[in-house]
Amino acid sequence: MSAMVGVTARDLTEADAASAAASSTHWARSYADRIALTDAVALALAVGLAYAVRFPLDGRVDAVVSGEFSPTYMSVSVVLFAAWFTALTVGRTRDRRLVGAGPSEYARVLEVTWHLFAGVAIVAFMFRMEIGRGYLAIAAPLGLGLVLLGRLLWRRQLHRRRDRGLDRSPVLVVGPLHKVGALIKEFHRNPRAGYEVVGVCVSGVAPPRGHQVHGVPVLGTQDDAARVARERGVAAVAVAGSDAMTADAARRLAWDLEGTGVDMALTLSLTDVAGPRVLMRPVNGLPLVYVDEPRFTGxxxxxxxxxxxxxxxxxxxxxxxxxxxxxxxxxxxxxxxxxxxxxxxxxxxxxxxxxxxxxxxxxxxxxxxxxxxxxxxxxxxxxxxxxxxxxxxxxxxxxxxxxxxxxxxxxxxxxxxxxxxxxxxxxxxxxxxxxxxxxxxxxxxxxxxxxxxxxxxxxxxxxxxxxxxxxxxxxxxxxxxxxxxxxxxxxxxxxxxxx
Structure with a gap:
């Protein structure tokens, strides 16, 4: 009994909610673990083959890098493997909100790999190391290709499972009644995206009990969103028409979701504008979104x-x-x-x-x-x-x-x-x-x-x-x-x- 002293009902509720949210994203953690294993195998193959081709395996491991600082290529291979794998991890290429997303995931992998080898070039220049170009010319494209191939194969399996209604992230949509419908349609338009709207919380006065929006039940008002999210164990709360939601309401919702493991996603009314044209800059705490004009020359x-x-x-x-x-x-x-x-x-x-x-x-x-x-x-x-x-x-x-x-x-x-x-x-x-x-x-x-x-x-x-x-x-x-x-x-x- 004494072990329960100081534990409030809110603590228990948040613990239960965190457990529910964790179970709703269990597939993502398992999927990310499989990708991590595949990445490790792909990188080991790429670095190992680059070493074997550049320095035939004849029992010697003393081939060294030319220059003032001359580590062995074996140690360079080990460091490159560890740095590459770490970069893919730190670069959030296995983030559960990104894995299985296709082009966005592949672009992140490409960007991280490009930055890694740019860093290798800088380090080699600073320490006056002349790493063999043939070695890097094999390791870099082969490793990138194998990593992308592994992710493509896992993504195909994920799509097959999602076609059967599995491995989807439950989502609660919050917003004005006239806007939540469009967001629900977007979420459900492509089941392979992996989102399933399980409920709606509307801004203002809730409609009559039992009301549905595109087959999704209305579970409460905007003020009920955090509670409903915890009870339903959703993976994310998506705010439709966040421009119609006061900054204070959005902030309070984010506070209520803290510690639950539930993501909060804000959607803007602006559609069909890709990431390269969007720049976000905070101005006195206000996230100001700039949209570059499209260019057709240059x-x-x-x-x-x-x-x-x-x-x-x-x-x-x-x-x-x-x-x-x-x-x-x-x-x-x-x-x-x-x-x-x-x-x-x-x-x-x-x-x-x-x-x-x-x-x-x-x-x-x-x-x-x-x-x-x-x-x-x-x-x-x-x-x-x-x-x-x-x-x-x-x-x-x-x-x-x-x-x-x-x-x-x-x-x-x-x-x-x-x-x-x-x-x-x-x-x-x-x-x-x-x-x-x-x-x-x-x-x-x-x-x-x-x-x-x-x-x-x-x-x-x-x-x-x-x-x-x-x-x-x-x-x-x-x-x-x-x-x-x-x-x-x-x-x-x-x-x-x-x-």
Missing amino acids: SKYVVKSLFDWVGALVITVLVSPLLLVLAVLVKATSRGPVLYKQERIGKDGQPFHMLKFRSMQVDAHEKLEEVLAAEGVTELGAFYKPRNDPRVTPVGRVLRRYSLDELPQLFNVLRGEMSLVGPRPQIEAEVATYDRAAHRRLLVKPGLTGLWQVSGRSSLPPETAMRLDVSYVENWTLFGDVMLLARTLRAVVGRDGAR
Whole structure:
């Protein structure tokens, strides 16, 4: 009995809440442990192979670094392994709010690795060590590649589990009734993101008992949020429309969640603005968020053009035998030219002729109105494609199913008319329907692939596809392009949304 002296009901409640919150994120800790083990194996393999290739294993371990300070390469390998693994840990690449997030997680790993090897270069310069370039040239890319590969494989397993309703983080949404619905829809739009809204606490007067928002029960008011979060053992409290919440209320909610292990996330009304354009600076205790204006010229677009041209050239050389085979198939199975040229609208509204392998009959354009009438469509809208198009040839259906008809657009990229990644190029009739937001798609070159393709392609609603394209235009990064190309390959193989 004496052991309970001084323990209050609040202490017990917070202890129980912390236990509940911990159990709700148990999957994240287990997942992070598996990633840590995989990282360690990947780094050990990379450093070990770099050492073995540079210094064949003949029983000697006395190869030394040239320079005034000359440790053995064996000790350098051990230190590099320990420093790399520590950097991945300290750099929060296994943070439970980041793991399984895909591009964000990979970008963090890339950033940490880049900083580590920049630090290695600085240390080598300061101590006048001449570490072998061949050794580093093997260790750095191999280690990075193996770490990313390990995380990709674990992420695929995580997605399979989330598809079955497992390994999701329960979330409590707090905010005005007219705003919580939009946030719930965003959380549930992609189950693989790993969030499941289990309750709502509304600002102001609570609606009648039993009220639900998109199938999620309302469990109380804003003042009840901390208590409900503890009782439900949620992983996070997400405040919808934090601009409608007073600073004092947000601060009190954060205080009430202290010690419970429950995260607090504030959402702003601003959407489709990526991290590189956002700068947060505290001003007298107020977190002031700056949003940089998007730029469509400058050095990063020179890099993008160079990346596009070199990438298109390499891909064209690699797939040239396939291009020849497809050209022969198109020519041998239907009447007409191998390539189909169609005028599309490119950067700054300039028209160009986009190339594709012909997948339709030669008189397809003349039959467009007939096809639209058969599907009950009176007006051609942006991103519209007929679902059952009789103009498509048998070979053309196969080409479209795997997006092989798009391969000749590599020549458009080489001619500077398109990018590897960008908004989908559209015809003049579609561009004529653009509003102000859609016109921003024309500020960059159209792409052979883009966000719309890897997010569902033709199965997406037109407004969603347009929003994704505009988001890409304003938030482009080179790393993002690389990730989109990788996701495109997976989408094509999986035939996601193709027709």
